[in-house]
Amino acid sequence: MAVSLKDIARRAGVSQATVSNVVNGYRPVGEATRARVQQAIDELGYTPNLSARHLRRGRTGIIALAIPELNNPYFAELADAAIRAATRRGYTLLLDYTDGDRDKELLVADGFRAQIIDGLILSAVHLNRDDIASRTSETPMVLVGEAIYHAPYDHVVIDNLAASREAMRHLIALGRRRIAFIGAHIEANRAPSLLRLRGYTEALEAAGLPFDPDLTVTTSGFGRGDGAAGMRALLALPQPPDAVFAFNDLIALGAIRALHDHGLRVPGDVSVIGIDDVEEGRFSIPTLTTISPDKEMIGRLAVEKLVDRIEGRPAGPPAEFQPPFRLVVRESAPAAGPA
Amino acid sequence: MAVSLKDIARRAGVSQATVSNVVNGYRPVGEATRARVQQAIDELGYTPNLSARHLRRGRTGIIALAIPELNNPYFAELADAAIRAATRRGYTLLLDYTDGDRDKELLVADGFRAQIIDGLILSAVHLNRDDIASRTSETPMVLVGEAIYHAPYDHVVIDNLAASREAMRHLIALGRRRIAFIGAHIEANRAPSLLRLRGYTEALEAAGLPFDPDLTVTTSGFGRGDGAAGMRALLALPQPPDAVFAFNDLIALGAIRALHDHGLRVPGDVSVIGIDDVEEGRFSIPTLTTISPDKEMIGRLAVEKLVDRIEGRPAGPPAEFQPPFRLVVRESAPAAGPA
Numbered sequence: 001m002a003v004s005l006k007d008i009a010r011r012a013g014v015s016q017a018t019v020s021n022v023v024n025g026y027r028p029v030g031e032a033t034r035a036r037v038q039q040a041i042d043e044l045g046y047t048p049n050l051s052a053r054h055l056r057r058g059r060t061g062i063i064a065l066a067i068p069e070l071n072n073p074y075f076a077e078l079a080d081a082a083i084r085a086a087t088r089r090g091y092t093l094l095l096d097y098t099d100g101d102r103d104k105e106l107l108v109a110d111g112f113r114a115q116i117i118d119g120l121i122l123s124a125v126h127l128n129r130d131d132i133a134s135r136t137s138e139t140p141m142v143l144v145g146e147a148i149y150h151a152p153y154d155h156v157v158i159d160n161l162a163a164s165r166e167a168m169r170h171l172i173a174l175g176r177r178r179i180a181f182i183g184a185h186i187e188a189n190r191a192p193s194l195l196r197l198r199g200y201t202e203a204l205e206a207a208g209l210p211f212d213p214d215l216t217v218t219t220s221g222f223g224r225g226d227g228a229a230g231m232r233a234l235l236a237l238p239q240p241p242d243a244v245f246a247f248n249d250l251i252a253l254g255a256i257r258a259l260h261d262h263g264l265r266v267p268g269d270v271s272v273i274g275i276d277d278v279e280e281g282r283f284s285i286p287t288l289t290t291i292s293p294d295k296e297m298i299g300r301l302a303v304e305k306l307v308d309r310i311e312g313r314p315a316g317p318p319a320e321f322q323p324p325f326r327l328v329v330r331e332s333a334p335a336a337g338p339a
Numbered sequence: 340m341a342v343s344l345k346d347i348a349r350r351a352g353v354s355q356a357t358v359s360n361v362v363n364g365y366r367p368v369g370e371a372t373r374a375r376v377q378q379a380i381d382e383l384g385y386t387p388n389l390s391a392r393h394l395r396r397g398r399t400g401i402i403a404l405a406i407p408e409l410n411n412p413y414f415a416e417l418a419d420a421a422i423r424a425a426t427r428r429g430y431t432l433l434l435d436y437t438d439g440d441r442d443k444e445l446l447v448a449d450g451f452r453a454q455i456i457d458g459l460i461l462s463a464v465h466l467n468r469d470d471i472a473s474r475t476s477e478t479p480m481v482l483v484g485e486a487i488y489h490a491p492y493d494h495v496v497i498d499n500l501a502a503s504r505e506a507m508r509h510l511i512a513l514g515r516r517r518i519a520f521i522g523a524h525i526e527a528n529r530a531p532s533l534l535r536l537r538g539y540t541e542a543l544e545a546a547g548l549p550f551d552p553d554l555t556v557t558t559s560g561f562g563r564g565d566g567a568a569g570m571r572a573l574l575a576l577p578q579p580p581d582a583v584f585a586f587n588d589l590i591a592l593g594a595i596r597a598l599h600d601h602g603l604r605v606p607g608d609v610s611v612i613g614i615d616d617v618e619e620g621r622f623s624i625p626t627l628t629t630i631s632p633d634k635e636m637i638g639r640l641a642v643e644k645l646v647d648r649i650e651g652r653p654a655g656p657p658a659e660f661q662p663p664f665r666l667v668v669r670e671s672a673p674a675a676g677p678a
Contacts, residue, residue, distance in 0.1 A: 062455075070415040070418055070422075071412060071415050071416065076415060079436075080409050080410065080436075083436055094434070095433070095434040095436075097418075116399075116401075116455050223618075224618060224619070224621075225622075253619075257622040257623075279562075279563060280563070282563075283564075283567065283592060283596040285599050285623070285624045
């Protein structure tokens with residue numbers, strides 16, 4: 001059980017108000033009394049109430065992380081890292097779930113629940129720079145992910161162009177020549193998909209491979225079902241692909257299932273690579289080759305930049321922070337053997 | 340963009356205070372003015388601010404759902420259902436994440452953030468009835484899941500004993516005779532594991548099959564890694580099992596991967612069944628046979644019972660609610676062929 005001010009008061013033989021004055025510094029307390037209260041605090045192992053401390057500074061001690069999908073384990077893993085970082089800085093992190101809905105993203109960015117949160121970390125899908133520029137809320141905000149670039153907020157995001165190029169270089173080194181991309185989005189402001197798609201086309205060009213528009217598959221969502229449907233469309237082509245670069249791991253895992261249903265082997269017939277490094281891909285059959293962003297660092301940096309802004313630490317102008325990523329080679333696209 | 344009181348005031352040619360009086364009923368407003376404000380509201384498509392409405396009743400309009408794991412998609416799917424149900428009732432649902440930690444569960448149950456939430460839905464792992472009985476917070480609470488039975492709170496949970504028996508009957512009907520259980524917990528108060536284990540042993544007995552303690556594997560967690568490790572332990576037995584009943588889908592998926600690594604076929608050599616029906620099991624290779632609890636109903640009932648208590652609707656004494664479940668037969672343990 002948590003130790004209360006009442007417990008301390010009883011142990012120290014003073015009133016609760018006196019304990020509160022010692023703990024919160026509301027009024028001066030005589031030295032002897034203070035010492036007795038402090039001894040009771042030490043003996044009972046009391047940890048000060050962070051809420052009270054925040055309240056004295058006009059804060060609630062609560063920050064929100066708004067994510068577009070609960071069912072995508074990437075966001076659960078990111079949230080996990082952010083929650084741990086927030087706890088270390090003395091904040092409680094709430095999850096806001098925007099359901100990939102543009103109106104909900106606007107609502108969250110514009111200060112929904114502004115009374116109860118000190119700051120917001122926003123992972124948007126639909127909002128663009130213009131939406132964010134017309135934001136009226138003054139609640140500090142940090143952006144994560146790839147939807148919004150060059151807005152006047154701290155922004156934590158991996159280098160998506162470089163990540164895509166590295167995924168593609170791996171497939172090309174395996175000798176793959178008809179490489180498909182699943183997870184393009186037609187909406188013009190879908191920056192992450194655009195950057196990953198640009199990495200795809202640039203890598204093809206760098207390798208002297210032709211760009212075949214039939215091999216770029218647009219999806220409406222980012223889930224396993226989208227990946228499976230995209231793969232089925234590719235398998236209906238006169239010349240199906242020999243490799244798949246998927247926008248994320250869930251799409252890749254759905255594509256692998258569709259290939260299996262079609263009687264094709266991964267990686268024997270088709271190599272598959274994703275982005276995210278979700279735990280599922282370490283246990284799937286085959287295990288999934290992927291680009292692993294440093295999710296721990298993304299969550300931690302987002303929280304630290306936000307808390308610095310909330311607490312008025314010198315933080316300089318808004319900046320972009322790029323946590324590292326690395327290629328994780330597993331069964332779905334193993335390393336090329338010796339030539 | 341959301342319509343504000345200011346927008347309405349401008350359109351109606353009245354002050355913001357007047358609009359607020361019409362919308363919130365703070366002070367009487369003349370009929371002609373009221374009509375003009377109402378017309379502006381209708382024309383602009385304004386939806387009243389639920390927060391304000393809750394505040395007038397001494398509420399915040401926020402309820403919390405405390406879950407033990409973010410990385411288990413079961414809880415993400417449950418949260419998704421609860422969030423939708425809360426929105427329908429005019430509440431915002433926050434996720435609290437207890438990390439399967441006993442102290443955090445106590446903290447949450449005992450009224451952590453009591454100032455900002457109207458009620459709590461708690462999915463506990465460690466707490467038992469005694470912990471809950473000594474709760475001091477008066478914030479309304481509803482329990483979901485299997486850790487705590489017979490506490491004085493509404494409780495939403497499937498019939499775990501019946502669910503386990505049904506899973507076992509399916510494996511036994513396939514002709515399996517050495518059926519292992521992965522996911523037992525040694526801690527005495529782990530009710531869900533105990534009930535599922537009891538269903539396992541009762542089904543063996545009903546089928547006249549011997550209970551072999553070597554086939555019951557204790558795990559420390561509920562993840563894919565726990566399932567894989569448990570399966571490896573079983574495969575090291577002189578007489579390995581011919582089927583696995585896993586405590587949940589993630590454990591089942593980890594077990595399938597360990598079987599694959601060992602060169603065994605699922606379901607050819609070993610049949611596998613889980614509980615939860617997470618999306619991953621619809622795309623895994625092989626797809627996963629499972630017990631599917633009605634997650635939508637669990638989330639919805641938990642929210643509705645909680646909101647009834649918060650709003651003081653006649654709700655009767657605390658009761659237990661059992662949403663249905665069903666067996667979903669897929670590749671990892673397909674239906675028995677004709678005899």
